[in-house]
Amino acid sequence: MARFDRYMLSQLMVLFGFFSLVLVSVYWINRAVRLFDKLIGDGQSAFVFLEFTALTLPNVIRLVLPMAAFAASVYVTNRLSSESELVVMQATGYSPWRLARPVAIYGLIVGLMMSVLTHFLVPASLFQMQQREAEIAENVTAKLLTEGTFLHPTDGVTFFIRKISPEGALEDVFLSDRRQDDRAQTYTATRAYLVNEDGTVKLVMLDGMAQSFTRDGNRLFTTHFADFSYDITNLIRKTAAQTRGVRHTGTLEMLLHPDQIAAETGETVGRVTEEAHGRINQALQCLAAALIGFATLLIGSFSRFGVWRQIVAALVLLVLVKLFEGLGADTVQADPHMWPAAYASSVTGVLIAVALLGWAGRARRPAPLPEVQT
Numbered sequence: 001m002a003r004f005d006r007y008m009l010s011q012l013m014v015l016f017g018f019f020s021l022v023l024v025s026v027y028w029i030n031r032a033v034r035l036f037d038k039l040i041g042d043g044q045s046a047f048v049f050l051e052f053t054a055l056t057l058p059n060v061i062r063l064v065l066p067m068a069a070f071a072a073s074v075y076v077t078n079r080l081s082s083e084s085e086l087v088v089m090q091a092t093g094y095s096p097w098r099l100a101r102p103v104a105i106y107g108l109i110v111g112l113m114m115s116v117l118t119h120f121l122v123p124a125s126l127f128q129m130q131q132r133e134a135e136i137a138e139n140v141t142a143k144l145l146t147e148g149t150f151l152h153p154t155d156g157v158t159f160f161i162r163k164i165s166p167e168g169a170l171e172d173v174f175l176s177d178r179r180q181d182d183r184a185q186t187y188t189a190t191r192a193y194l195v196n197e198d199g200t201v202k203l204v205m206l207d208g209m210a211q212s213f214t215r216d217g218n219r220l221f222t223t224h225f226a227d228f229s230y231d232i233t234n235l236i237r238k239t240a241a242q243t244r245g246v247r248h249t250g251t252l253e254m255l256l257h258p259d260q261i262a263a264e265t266g267e268t269v270g271r272v273t274e275e276a277h278g279r280i281n282q283a284l285q286c287l288a289a290a291l292i293g294f295a296t297l298l299i300g301s302f303s304r305f306g307v308w309r310q311i312v313a314a315l316v317l318l319v320l321v322k323l324f325e326g327l328g329a330d331t332v333q334a335d336p337h338m339w340p341a342a343y344a345s346s347v348t349g350v351l352i353a354v355a356l357l358g359w360a361g362r363a364r365r366p367a368p369l370p371e372v373q374t
Contacts, residue, residue: 055132077103077297145170159174169191202231205230249272287350297314318349
C-alpha cells in the first residue's frame, strides 16, 4: 500500500471511530432512558438495566455504522481538499480513481465490521434479550411486589400493597378486577401471601372482604372471609421465549432452508429471504456510503463558501439509496425469487459513486492544446 493510501486510510479510520462513538452514544442514551423507565418502573434492579442496555448495543452500532462511514469520508475529504493535499496528489498524476482506492479499502473494512454485527452479534443479542424478557415477565416478585404503588399488571386490573413485612407477608392488600364489562370485583385483605403451586401463582388473602358489583340491577354483594385464594397467573404477561424469530436466526440457515425457517417463525418465505440478503446488503451499503461521500466532494471547483452544496448533494444521494433499499425489500418479500432486488440500494450507491468519479476525472482533464498552423 502506498504511503498516501496508508495516510488517508488512517485519517478515515480515526474519524470513523470518533463519529461512531458520538452516534452510538446518542442512540444508546436515547434507548437507555426508555429502558430505565420501563425496567426500573417494573421493579427491576440496576444490574438488569445494565444487562439490557448491553444487549441493545450491537443493534445500535449496526444502525450507526453506515452514517459514521459516510460522515468520516466527507470530513476527511473536505479537510484534505481544504489543505490542498488532494490538489498536490492530483498534480503528481493521481486520478480520482486512484484517490478513491483508500476510500474503497476503508469501506470494505467497515463493511466487514457490519458483517460481524449483522450475521453474529445482533441475532445473538436479540435472542438473548427475548429470553431475558420472558424470564422477567414470569417473575411475579418484580411484577407485583412493589410497596405503596398502584400497579396495573393487565388491562382492567389494579393491585396495591401498602407494605411488605420482613417475613414476606403482604400487608393491606387491594385488588380490583374490572375485566368483565357486566361485573366488577374488589378484594381487600389485611394480610396476604403469594403461593406457587403446580405452575400457577395464587394470592392467598387473610381476614378480608370481597365486593362484587353487577351492572344488571346495580347490585353489590359483600362477603367477609377468613382466608381466600385468588389465581393471579393470568395477570402476569408472558413472552413466547421458546419461539425463535427471523431476526434471531443465522444468515446461512435462512439462505439454505428458507421454507423451514418460515414455518418455524410463522413468517413468509419472502420475509426470511429478505432478512438474509438484507444483512449482506447492509455491509455493502457501508462501501457505497463511503464512496458517495468521497466522490461527491471531489466534484466542483473551489469556493470561499465551502462545500456545503456538495454535502447536501451527498445527503440527497444517500436518501435516494435508502429509497431503493425499501423498494428492494418490498420486492423480495412479495416474491422470494427476486432476491437480487435486495442489493438494489448498494449497487445503485456504487454506480452513483462510479459516475461521480468519472465526472470528476473528466472535469479535471486538461484541455487539448490548439494546433499551430504554419
